[in-house]
Amino acid sequence: MSDTLRRTPLHALHLELGAKMVPFAGYEMPVQYPLGVMKEHLHTRDEAGLFDVSHMGQLIVRAKDGYEAAARALEALVPVDLLGLGAGRQRYGVFTNEAGGILDDLMIAHRDDHLFVVVNAACKEADIAHMHAAMTGCAVEVITDRALLALQGPRAEAVLTKLVPEVAGMRFMDVAVLASDHGELWISRSGYTGEDGFEISVANDSAEAFARVLLAHDEVEPIGLGARDSLRLEAGLCLYGNDIDSATTPVEAGLAWAIQKVRRGGGARAGGFPGANVILEQLENGAPRRRVGLRPEGRAPMREGTELFDQAEGGASVGRVTSGAYGPTIGAPMSMGYVPSEMAETGTKLYGEVRGKRMPVNVAKMPFTPANFKR
Amino acid sequence: MKFTEEHEWLRADGDVVVVGITEHASEQLGDVVFVELPEVGTQVTKGDDIVVIESVKAASDILAPVDGEIIEINETLADDPGKVNSDPLGDAWFFKLKTSDPSQMDDYMDEDAYKEFIG
Numbered sequence: 001m002s003d004t005l006r007r008t009p010l011h012a013l014h015l016e017l018g019a020k021m022v023p024f025a026g027y028e029m030p031v032q033y034p035l036g037v038m039k040e041h042l043h044t045r046d047e048a049g050l051f052d053v054s055h056m057g058q059l060i061v062r063a064k065d066g067y068e069a070a071a072r073a074l075e076a077l078v079p080v081d082l083l084g085l086g087a088g089r090q091r092y093g094v095f096t097n098e099a100g101g102i103l104d105d106l107m108i109a110h111r112d113d114h115l116f117v118v119v120n121a122a123c124k125e126a127d128i129a130h131m132h133a134a135m136t137g138c139a140v141e142v143i144t145d146r147a148l149l150a151l152q153g154p155r156a157e158a159v160l161t162k163l164v165p166e167v168a169g170m171r172f173m174d175v176a177v178l179a180s181d182h183g184e185l186w187i188s189r190s191g192y193t194g195e196d197g198f199e200i201s202v203a204n205d206s207a208e209a210f211a212r213v214l215l216a217h218d219e220v221e222p223i224g225l226g227a228r229d230s231l232r233l234e235a236g237l238c239l240y241g242n243d244i245d246s247a248t249t250p251v252e253a254g255l256a257w258a259i260q261k262v263r264r265g266g267g268a269r270a271g272g273f274p275g276a277n278v279i280l281e282q283l284e285n286g287a288p289r290r291r292v293g294l295r296p297e298g299r300a301p302m303r304e305g306t307e308l309f310d311q312a313e314g315g316a317s318v319g320r321v322t323s324g325a326y327g328p329t330i331g332a333p334m335s336m337g338y339v340p341s342e343m344a345e346t347g348t349k350l351y352g353e354v355r356g357k358r359m360p361v362n363v364a365k366m367p368f369t370p371a372n373f374k375r
Numbered sequence: 376m377k378f379t380e381e382h383e384w385l386r387a388d389g390d391v392v393v394v395g396i397t398e399h400a401s402e403q404l405g406d407v408v409f410v411e412l413p414e415v416g417t418q419v420t421k422g423d424d425i426v427v428i429e430s431v432k433a434a435s436d437i438l439a440p441v442d443g444e445i446i447e448i449n450e451t452l453a454d455d456p457g458k459v460n461s462d463p464l465g466d467a468w469f470f471k472l473k474t475s476d477p478s479q480m481d482d483y484m485d486e487d488a489y490k491e492f493i494g
Contacts, residue, residue: 032405036405036406036431037405037406037431037432038405038406038431039406041431226405226431226432230431299408299409299453299456300409300411300427300429301408301409301429301434303433303434325431326408326409326429326431328406328431333408333409355411355427
């Protein structure tokens with residue numbers, strides 16, 4: 001594998017666990033362990049899975065005048081209500097561009113007097129540059145001395161409370177800084193699987209010992225990127241670069257829920273983020289196309305790039321699949337993709353062209369598996 | 376039994392060849408979730424893509440190892456594609472082919488050669 005790939009603090013542990021390593025966003029990452037993608041996926045839904053997500057960017061944003069000033073500065077880049085975000089709470093958001101497209105999606109937490117932000121690995125350099133350029137008056141600190149782990153699944157709480165009892169009191173999208181035998185942990189009750197669970201930032205030099213303690217529990221298996229992808233797709237969650245990108249708006253992507261009222265037309269802080277004119281107009285009048293869930297009628301998965309048609313023969317493509325795979329929990333193939341808004345209604349019958357043949361596929365509700373959050 | 380460089384196994388009985396994939400191939404593919412088989416009666420030429428195997432990771436093809444006609448397919452794979460992982464050399468055969476040129480079988484590796492091939 002290329003020498004230029006970066007490694008996370010858990011690299012040696014992945015190899016010891018028998019992981020198959022692949023290049024991903026500039027890092028050498030585990031795509032699967034000996035259990036295999038299917039069993040790793042099912043184990044996470046049934047018990048608990050441990051993911052290394054240390055490749056993601058962890059940032060702290062501070063302003064000299066405290067949280068409100070930092071939140072105002074970041075509100076200029078994301079259509080999210082951050083002034084109204086309570087201390088100890090986290091919100092999902094997107095960085096937008098002038099055309100209303102999405103530069104990255106991210107998690108934003110209000111921690112005391114500052115913001116803690118987690119961004120995608122592949123976008124983090126660009127995000128940091130974007131924040132430095134636009135958020136003058138704020139200090140954007142890139143955290144390089146901490147790993148990031150995710151513990152996901154219905155048994156995650158039972159396992160983590162043995163190490164950090166306080167997490168039992170957290171609910172979905174709470175964040176906390178908690179002391180532990182492995183040093184200070186930065187914990188959020190969130191994830192990327194549709195299950196209850198936690199993302200845990202831990203000092204690099206404590207990360208392996210911490211991961212080993214979690215993995216020593218029978219309920220916990222290490223989970224690779226392969227199952228991470230099928231879990232998030234069943235949960236209806238977007239993968240940046242596939243399902244959302246600089247040419248898709250949050251409204252098209254079905255992420256309008258992430259834009260609070262106060263940032264919409266008529267709100268006290270309406271607009272004020274890049275591409276607001278496009279996004280506010282689409283919030284008002286709808287977008288020409290929409291991201292939808294898709295369930296093929298047959299068993300063949302319709303993967304990324306599959307062209308969609310509204311008739312079994314002839315006619316031009318009406319849209320395209322942006323993510324598609326087999327869903328181990330639903331026991332069937334599933335996809336998401338973009339279609340014209342008039343074809344976005346649940347139950348609309350379309351055709352996906354797989355190996356030259358048009359196969360029936362129905363617009364379906366997402367998530368494909370019910371979310372299992374502790375609200 | 377003979378083996379191809381595409382990790383198919385071929386079991387010949389007269390001019391009928393049964394085709395499946397090796398354990399090595401099934402491990403590399405990961406969990407198989409869908410198998411698309413050719414129709415019985417299809418005339419195939421050596422090297423044609425005739426089976427699609429979809430795993431949790433990706434789609435891959437199986438090539439016709441010899442010229443001939445598909446005379447039987449393993450219908451049970453439609454409902455239970457996981458057999459390709461649990462019993463690749465037995466229950467999970469893909470199709471039977473009646474070859475018009477049995478000499479093409481000579482192109483393929485025997486078990487020792489295949490073992491060396493996959494290292």
